[in-house]
Amino acid sequence: MNIKLKIWRQKNAKAKGKFEDYTLDDVSPEMSFLEMLDALNTKLIEEGGDPVAYDHDCREGICGCCSLYINGNPHGPGEKTTTCELHMRSFKDGQTLIVEPWRAKSFPVIKDLIVDRNAFDKIIVAGGFISVDAGSAPDSNSILAKKENADEAINSASCIGCGACVAACKNASAMLFVSAKISQLALLPQGKVEAMDRVNAMVARMDELGFGNCTNTYACEAECPKGIKITNIARMNREFFAAKVVG
């Protein structure tokens, strides 16, 4: 396959970025998208150029490192697929691909396709945990949890923190990410004790960090590589409202 690439190049956080054009011949449809970028980088290095920087690690859709728009879609065209799981067989010979870093105020670009997603950590630090010290936990089977709830909790907990939801949202809202954590912990008996404080603290931090509001466009759900459902947001809103009422 022949692939034409328009890739965002930006030397560092302060520099001005711009798109550069590249062409790659001999792309095999069996290559993953990142292997295609590896091939481009090999070529760039051998020609004395500067390789494209992008985040990646596990290359199997679980660490949440990889984070690119391909032709405007976070993680490209595949459904429930991270960039690293995407294969070139999803594209046509001769196609042009526009590759950019996440665009969101709360995720500033560090270099080329790499952005700073520390804002997510800060939201978790605000309250995305259960306060239990090692040594004080009761026997696991002394806290029974309904199977349906446990199953739903794990669906929410499948979030990989990649930020595609923020990248997909026209308001750059982090509601899907935040609500997935809140739902996971609210669905389990052990998370109930702190539920109200948690939702208040996390939502407040999210707002402080400059993430936008949710206006129910469903773009986040459509682009989430892990299929996190928008019903999590509804649950978070209920929790938030309940906390306010009690509050």
Added chain:
Amino acid sequence: MVTLNSKIPEGPLAEKWSKYKSSMKLVNPANKKKLDIILVGTGLAGASAASSLGELGYNVKVFCFQDTPRRAHSVAAQGGINAAKNYKNDGDSVYRLFYDMIKGGDYRAREANVYRAAEVSNATIDQLTAQGVPFAREYGGTLDNRSFGGVQVSRTFYAKGQTGQQCILGAYSGLSRQVKNGTVKMFSRREMLELIIVDGKARGIITRNLITGEIERHSGHAVVLATGGYGTIYYLSTLAVNSNASAAWTAYKKGAFWGNPSFIQIHPSSIPVLNDYQAKLTLMSESLRNDGRVWAPKKKGDKRPANDIPEEERDYYLERRYPAYGNLVPRDVGSRAAKERCDAGYGVGDTGLAVNLDFKDAIAKQGKEAIEEKYGNLFEMYEKITGINPYEEPMRIYPAGHYTMGGLWVDYELMTTIPGLFAIGESNFSDHGANRLGASSLMQCSGDGYFIIPNTIGNYLADEIRTPKIPTDTHEFEEAEKAVKSKIEKLLSVNGRQTVTSFHKRLGKILWDYSGMTRNEEGLKKGLVLVDELEKEFWKDVKVPGTADELNQELEKAGRVADFFELAKLIITDGLNRRESCGAHFREESKTETGEAKRDDKNYSYVSVWEYKGKDKPPELHKEELNYEYVEVKVRDYK
């Protein structure tokens, strides 16, 4: 000369840990606040340690090279985590878990450490559950279990096929809570490049800020490494591509001994190598073999699609050779059996380097939904990569580099031979002997982090309460910083023609061919020469673009690969020394008539512990003799 003291507490096996805890030295809460701990790594071992050490009140500075602690490679563990809860009432116990690990490790692990790992496993599951890890449940609301290879009980807790992700998110939430409490300070996108030793004690590290390239100094009263495994030395492996050995390697070069470097686990079921631009191999969890059956065609070179091969022409070779354990034989055994079939010409697929993992019977019996519930995400992953639907066609699998049993040598306190330097999780050599059993790494990592290091580090730090903050403007930091900068300079200045990755690939191939699933004297010797030559070529012809003071991923890789060359030689040297087969280390010269590994307990019942002696000098071998007081050392038999 350093004498190896494993510091195993006196007394009966089952009482050692409680005895140790009741007699160890303590640090009172006020003093804990004055003590700084450097902790490198935020995988399940590092994050759980950060969480526990922070709870105790120490000042913990935590480092990882990813952009956030939650992405450490533990996140990719799929199948599960063991504990001796005996929730299934199937005869499990701490002793049995201990026994299975000792036997699974082919009698090359230290009894006392393994027993303790089994002992703390139950509290670990409780801690993870309490932190909100959504382990799979039964309809009555209790936790569910499944089976893993090499054992006959069901003791594995799981969260679909994403147990590692769920466990690490639990530990990461504990770490985050300590960030909020102010005990933990997180430094992400930092790479540790040097260890600082002051008056013989570990006192700090040098890191490179991966965004700005800045070289930074960090000091502490103790240093804990939780830097994970280095299976990536094979280039293609099931690990995250950035996993590496450099932090542990710099400790080795500063005097920490390395245990059992040649013990590297090759996992039997990974998606096979598909092409030569592939950057990694994806694991298909061992848990799949609870329901999947492994087979190869009975006819040599049978290229028919799997579904066209009738039942009577299929060779379920694991069930045939190992009726007692069947598809759930341990990994070393499973890998070699697959290699044997493929080498003999019975492999499937274009390359002939694959066998089938078939769910047909399980789907017929339990229904597609039941299988989907248990393994849905793994099936999806398989289909995304190969384009083949495993509900309809068997998966194709082949062994791949996976887990490093070897690592920094540690004593019972998880301290290396450098006072004040500890190693936990996969980065140490401690609990798995010559072969690790499934679901026991997450168990070890979290046990080390939540329950062991918080105790043992106190015993060391109790003598440090009068030591003021360690200054960073000393000549030790100066020298170490210089060394780091000069290595970086050197890498950038070669300015040759070949990429770092191309060297890494070639190194991986040499190791795979000569120090992989099977090894022999001649091959190992040849491998050693080839690695040496390649290393020389690297330093003459590698091309590292860019500069030192910017985000430079090629430079990061180059440093790691440069260390891999040196480590590869140690791995091979160890393999050459150990003229026996045990666990994952299979010397072709030492096998039984039926082709199984043949140990030589008379001559090799020891941990090989290597000491760095300087550049271009051979390392020195020390031996930690292994004494088995509580298990009878037997031929490991899974038939």
